[in-house]
Amino acid sequence: MTLARNDIARFTDMYGDSDTSIRQFFGPGRVNLIGEHIDYNGGLVMPAAISLGITATCRPRRDRIIHFASAGEPLVTTVQLDELIEPDCTRGWGNYPAGIVRELLVRDVPLQGTDVLFTTTLPQGAGLSSSAAIEVLTAFLLLTLAGNTAVDLKMVALLCQTAENTFIGVNSGIMDQFSVALGKHHCALLLDCGSLEYQYVPVRLGDCTLLIMDTRKARRLTDSKYNERRTECDRVIALLGTRAPPQGLAHAEWNDVASCVEDPVLLRRARHVITEQARVTQAVRELAEGNLLAFGQLLNESHASLRDDYEVSGFHLDTIVAAAQEAPGCLGARMTGAGFGGCALALVRSGSVDAFTQQVRSRYIEATGLEPAFYAVQTSDGVHEVTGASSGSTSSRTCCFFL
Ligand code: GLA
Numbered sequence: 229m230t231l232a233r234n235d236i237a238r239f240t241d242m243y244g245d246s247d248t249s250i251r252q253f254f255g256p257g258r259v260n261l262i263g264e265h266i267d268y269n270g271g272l273v274m275p276a277a278i279s280l281g282i283t284a285t286c287r288p289r290r291d292r293i294i295h296f297a298s299a300g301e302p303l304v305t306t307v308q309l310d311e312l313i314e315p316d317c318t319r320g321w322g323n324y325p326a327g328i329v330r331e332l333l334v335r336d337v338p339l340q341g342t343d344v345l346f347t348t349t350l351p352q353g354a355g356l357s358s359s360a361a362i363e364v365l366t367a368f369l370l371l372t373l374a375g376n377t378a379v380d381l382k383m384v385a386l387l388c389q390t391a392e393n394t395f396i397g398v399n400s401g402i403m404d405q406f407s408v409a410l411g412k413h414h415c416a417l418l419l420d421c422g423s424l425e426y427q428y429v430p431v432r433l434g435d436c437t438l439l440i441m442d443t444r445k446a447r448r449l450t451d452s453k454y455n456e457r458r459t460e461c462d463r464v465i466a467l468l469g470t471r472a473p474p475q476g477l478a479h480a481e482w483n484d485v486a487s488c489v490e491d492p493v494l495l496r497r498a499r500h501v502i503t504e505q506a507r508v509t510q511a512v513r514e515l516a517e518g519n520l521l522a523f524g525q526l527l528n529e530s531h532a533s534l535r536d537d538y539e540v541s542g543f544h545l546d547t548i549v550a551a552a553q554e555a556p557g558c559l560g561a562r563m564t565g566a567g568f569g570g571c572a573l574a575l576v577r578s579g580s581v582d583a584f585t586q587q588v589r590s591r592y593i594e595a596t597g598l599e600p601a602f603y604a605v606q607t608s609d610g611v612h613e614v615t616g617a618s619s620g621s622t623s624s625r626t627c628c629f630f631l
Contacts, residue, residue, distance in 0.1 A: 230616045232283055235347050238299050239285040243343040249287050252614040253372070255365030256281035257356035258407040259440060259573060259605055260564050261416050261431075262530055263508040265538055267401030268458055270422035270476020271505045274512070275403055276431060277411020278440075279606040282348045282361045283614065284369050289341030296325045296366075299347040309339055315395050324359055325366040327395030331387050332370060339370055351601060353446030355570025359396070360404035363388035368409075368611045381409040381610065382424065399455045400566075411610040418512060422475035429512060431607060436520050436559060437578045438605040440571050441552060441588065444598045445544035447569030454566050457540065460497045464489055478505040500537035504530060524560025524575045528553060531562035531572075540567030544596055548572050551591040556583040573605075 231252055239250060256277040263273035292309040298321065305322025307313055313330040315323055325344070332339055344366075350358045367384045385405040392400050402424070407417055415428040431438075464480075465472045467488045473479035478501055485498045507526045514522040531549050535541040541549070545563040549572050552561035557580020564573045576584045585602045592600045 231614055232285070232347070235283055235285045235299070235345065238347070239287070239343075239345045242297055242345060243287065243295070251286060251369075251373070253284045253286070253365055253369040253611065254281055254614050255284070255361040255368070255408055255611045256411055256608040257350045257358060257361050258404055258411065259356060259438075259571070260403065260407075261438075261573070262504075262511045262526060262562075263403075264504060264530060264534055264562075264564070264567075265457060265540065266478050266501065266504055266508065267403035267419075267421040268399070268476075269461055269478040269501050269505075270473075271420075271478025271501070272508045272512075273403045273419050273421060274416045274429065274508060275407035275411075275419070276416040276605070277407050277608045277610050278356065279608045280349045280351070280356065280603065281608065282346055282350060282358065282365055284344050284346055284365050286342055286344040286369055286373065288373055289343055291341045293341045294325075294329060294339075294370075295343045296322055297343075297345050299345060309333065309341065315397075321362070323396060324362045324391075327391035328363050328366040328388060329370070330395060331391040332367065335387070337371065337374065339374055342370065342373060344369070351442050351571075351603075353570065354442045354444075355447065355565030355567075356440070357404040357408060357565070359392065360388065360408045363391060364405055364408040364611050372613060382406075384611075385409040399458050407610070409610050411608060413607050413609050415607060422479075429515065432515070432518065433575070434518060434520060435578050436575050437581055439574045439576055439581065439585070440564075440603040440605055441548050441561075441574060442571050442601040442603070443544040443548050443569060443592075443596075444600060445542075445569035445596075447566070453540070453568065457497065457538065460494055461501065464494050464498045467494070477501045496537040496539075500533045503533055503537075507533075520559055520575065524558070527560030527562040527573065527575060534563055534567060538567075542568055544569055544598070545572055547595045548588065548592050548600060549574075551588045551595075552584070555587040555591075556580045558584060 257280045258275045260275040294307045296305040371379045388405040412428050418429045419426040461477050471484040511526050541563050549561045552574040557577035559575040561574035
């Protein structure tokens with residue numbers, strides 16, 4: 229990745245003339261291949277950082293003020309480093325970076341005044357973790373500008389999750405921040421969300437392509453039933469009593485759940501978690517052996533479980549996934565991320581991508597009236613500083629900072 233000259237020009241238009249201390253950082257989005265609603269249940273997930281993401285162009289200031297601006301938006305968030313920072317709904321997306329500043333200050337990390345301009349290529353409200361991207365990016369750039377040469381990325385992921393939980397009010401798990409911080413080009417992360425141990429799994433898709441399908445049905449986690457699902461899982465754990473596995477519900481035995489839980493809704497929630505966990509383990513094996521048909525089948529089963537047992541898909545996601553599963557060259561498809569709108573994922577024979585997108589697009593428009601967007605997944609490294617020769621060609625646009 230090279231320096232984005234357009235963003236530097238925008239930055240100097242906004243904050244004043246150019247000098248050599250301007251630096252750029254990139255925070256990728258993420259797509260979760262399989263293991264949905266598993267992270268906060270202590271299980272295994274398989275996300276990958278992607279090349280769509282957020283770029284921050286920034287420069288230190290001499291005072292104790294941080295400005296966060298977003299290309300194409302009038303709103304600029306101003307944070308005073310010597311004042312207590314509280315959530316403020318008039319700040320809009322600015323609460324995400326403001327929450328990170330607060331979290332760093334609470335930990336006595338010395339920070340300096342900074343001007344920041346964000347630009348993004350992540351589609352809006354699409355479940356590709358734009359909030360984790362801006363959180364991790366903000367923490368990384370502030371720590372780097374403060375002189376840290378080897379930023380502890382695991383610590384950054386945990387700090388950002390705390391900010392999301394306490395400052396934003398979404399009780400999210402660790403998957404998104406972890407993949408944005410520690411992703412690796414050509415790889416997915418196989419992350420054990422209980423122990424935070426992880427390994428990189430090469431994404432080898434042979435003659436297939438992974439396509440992200442954006443339903444364009446925007447969603448906000450804070451508006452959704454995300455926190456409700458977490459509470460339901462906690463209730464199952466409470467009912468399991470001494471049979472509750474210490475690592476979380478993902479490790480529970482189905483027989484134990486069936487004998488301790490009567491509520492049919494809670495039973496379905498637990499069944500999703502336990503079967504999804506088994507699918508992740510199997511997906512790792514199938515991918516390693518190049519069994520793409522079997523991997524695709526697991527994607528289909530994951531979607532059915534999220535739709536019927538966990539009930540987090542909804543009309544738009546179900547429509548696009550059903551259209552995908554019947555389209556030419558498709559080996560499997562499922563919603564990805566928290567659900568309730570946003571994106572789905574399809575594994576498609578590369579030679580059929582055009583026919584596939586044509587058919588899915590027309591069926592989806594017919595059913596919903598919305599025009600979907602398609603992106604071939606390209607993996608990326610996690611958060612990093614952008615160096616190298618400058619380039620004028622970034623396709624950046626207005627930031628959108630909800631997941
Ligand atoms: C959101 C959350 C993650 C995870 C997914 C569902 O993206 O931020 O922590 O729970 O939903 O897998």
